[in-house]
Amino acid sequence: MSQDGTGVDLETSLGYLLKEASSALRTAMEAVLRPLGMTVTHYSCLELLAQRPGLSNSELARGTFVTRQSMNVLLQALERDGFVTRPAEARVGKALPAQLTPRGRRSLEKASAAVRSVEVRMLGGMSQQEQAEAFRLLRGMVDSLRSAEGDATRG
């Protein structure tokens, strides 16, 4: 089945390798974030908020690749612990723009540096050209997956 063209050969599958890479990255991030008392999703939310202040719950969810329900419980915890603030009610619509508090910003600083060090380690053996090429190729895979989104379920 793995060599007849209809199956998946794990040894050569780019999909499998992609999962492996993602898993290795996540594990490495967890290792450096744990001493800081932070989880990966926790960090992702803060980092996203630092770079795009005012994002709503749903937008943060999309940016961190979780559901808006999951992001909601995380945001409530972050708000309770004073890392993030949200207005009590929306000025327009229902979207509540979130902001980092000074404490949230401070907490993010070390975490961001730690994660950066992981990324540097991951890219250690690659030239700038190779990194650019990897970016281009991965971008292409994402776009291909999304462009025909749902076609397989219609057939």
Add this chain to the structure above:
Amino acid sequence: MSQDGTGVDLETSLGYLLKEASSALRTAMEAVLRPLGMTVTHYSCLELLAQRPGLSNSELARGTFVTRQSMNVLLQALERDGFVTRPAEARVGKALPAQLTPRGRRSLEKASAAVRSVEVRMLGGMSQQEQAEAFRLLRGMVDSLRSAEGDATRG
């Protein structure tokens, strides 16, 4: 923080893109596996077992990037539903070699083809050379992450 060299710029971060790609792949796989009544981990376990018969619980766990505890509950469910068999007790050591049943093999056939179609879609716009390059680059990232494993926690 994102441009001073110590932080992470999400727009250009290979780590973030890697997570995005992995998430997109997972979503696409879930979409085609759901009609077959199968989850991604479910499928991964069966596929691994088809290509490497006799793998133990712990080996399957490593191959699917989950803990052996998680794989254990999955294996017990697969055994209960007749997709997999394991000997009652180990011939040597404690490792129990698992095998696909005919039913498991049948169930895997459609799933494997469906997943293959997703991978084909993902790689649709890429030449063979580009695919080989993507493989090489991803392999390098994984190796770099693993080679210095734990160094960050020792410092």
Add this chain to the structure above:
DNA sequence: CCTGTCATGTCAGTTGTCTGACATGGGCAA
């Protein structure tokens, strides 16, 4: 021999994420 170490299988409890559901607000067309 036995003793420490390691990997394994498994049980139990906790945590994180998801699906399902509901109400609300904005935008658009009739």
Add this chain to the structure above:
DNA sequence: TTGCCCATGTCAGACAACTGACATGACAGG
């Protein structure tokens, strides 16, 4: 205006994965 559709925020329950813990068997060293 009215009605419809869509996105959002939120609550509740279900499910999946994790961490912690324990016992067992293989192996190497004293």
